[in-house]
Amino acid sequence: MQDLLNELTLVTVTYNSAKVLPAHIASFRDTASAAMPRWIVVDNASTDATDEIAAANSDCVEMIKCKENLGFGSACNIGIKASNTRYVMVLNPDTQLSEAAIDQLLTEIKAHGAAIAGPALRPEQDTSVVKVPWLVGAVLLFDTQLMDSVGYFDEQFFLYVEDVDICKRANDAGLDVIHCRHISIPHIGGGSTVRTKAVYEFIHFHRGRSYVLYAQKHGLPDEHIELYMKKNTKRCVIALFSFGLARYRRARAKLRGARSVLNA
Known part of the structure; x- marks a missing residue:
C-alpha cells in the first residue's frame, strides 16, 4: 500500500473552507497506517481561518497561497504543476478520505490503464468499474x-x-475515464464555501457563464444556448409572479453569466 501512496500527490483546493477543512484533513490522517503522501492545499485567497488550519496541520499538508481567487481549475493546475509524482488526485475540501479508498482508486487506475479515475461520491450498491464520458470534479x-x-x-x-x-478532452484523445463505483469517497456537496446570498449569486453566474463557454468551445448547436436562455428567462418570470425571490435570483444570475460571454 505504501509503495502506491509514494506515487501520489494530493491537491485540495480551498476558498473560505475553514468549516470543512479540519474534518477533510483528519479523515485521511486518522486512517493512515504509515507515512502519508505529499498533500498540497492550494488556497484561493481565503479570508477565514483556512490559513491557520493548514498551518496547524503542517505535519501533513503544505499550503500554496494564491493572491486572489483564481477559480477551481486554475488552482488545481497550480497544485498539479507543483507535484512531481505520476499520480495526482485533486479534491474538494468537503470530501471524506481514507487510506483504503485512495489505495483502491490507485489500484484501479493502474489496472485499467485509465487517464482519469473517480470514486462514488455517495454509497452505491453497484460495484462495477465503468468507462464514462465525465466525472464530478470533487x-x-x-x-x-x-x-x-x-x-x-x-x-x-x-x-x-x-x-x-x-x-x-481525455476521451477525445482516446484515453479512458473510469468511474469506480465500489470505492466510496463521500462528498458533502456545497460545503466547500460558506453559502451567503452573494455567494449563491456568484455561483449561479458562473454556472451560466461556463455553460455557454463549454457550448461554444465544443461546437454545440446554437439551439442549445437559445434554449438555455429561454428556460432561465421563463424561470425569472414565473419566480416573480410566484414570489420566489431566491429562484429569481438564481435564474437571473445564470442569464447574467451567459450574457457575459455572448455579449463579449
Whole structure:
C-alpha cells in the first residue's frame, strides 16, 4: 500500500473552507497506517481561518497561497504543476478520505490503464468499474504520464463544467475515464464555501457563464444556448409572479453569466 501512496500527490483546493477543512484533513490522517503522501492545499485567497488550519496541520499538508481567487481549475493546475509524482488526485475540501479508498482508486487506475479515475461520491450498491464520458470534479485521480499530452483544466472555466471539459478532452484523445463505483469517497456537496446570498449569486453566474463557454468551445448547436436562455428567462418570470425571490435570483444570475460571454 505504501509503495502506491509514494506515487501520489494530493491537491485540495480551498476558498473560505475553514468549516470543512479540519474534518477533510483528519479523515485521511486518522486512517493512515504509515507515512502519508505529499498533500498540497492550494488556497484561493481565503479570508477565514483556512490559513491557520493548514498551518496547524503542517505535519501533513503544505499550503500554496494564491493572491486572489483564481477559480477551481486554475488552482488545481497550480497544485498539479507543483507535484512531481505520476499520480495526482485533486479534491474538494468537503470530501471524506481514507487510506483504503485512495489505495483502491490507485489500484484501479493502474489496472485499467485509465487517464482519469473517480470514486462514488455517495454509497452505491453497484460495484462495477465503468468507462464514462465525465466525472464530478470533487475527486479526480490523474495519471500524469497520460494526461500531460492532453493538458489539465481549461482556466477559462472559473467554476463548473471544467470537470466535464477535461474528461471530454481525455476521451477525445482516446484515453479512458473510469468511474469506480465500489470505492466510496463521500462528498458533502456545497460545503466547500460558506453559502451567503452573494455567494449563491456568484455561483449561479458562473454556472451560466461556463455553460455557454463549454457550448461554444465544443461546437454545440446554437439551439442549445437559445434554449438555455429561454428556460432561465421563463424561470425569472414565473419566480416573480410566484414570489420566489431566491429562484429569481438564481435564474437571473445564470442569464447574467451567459450574457457575459455572448455579449463579449
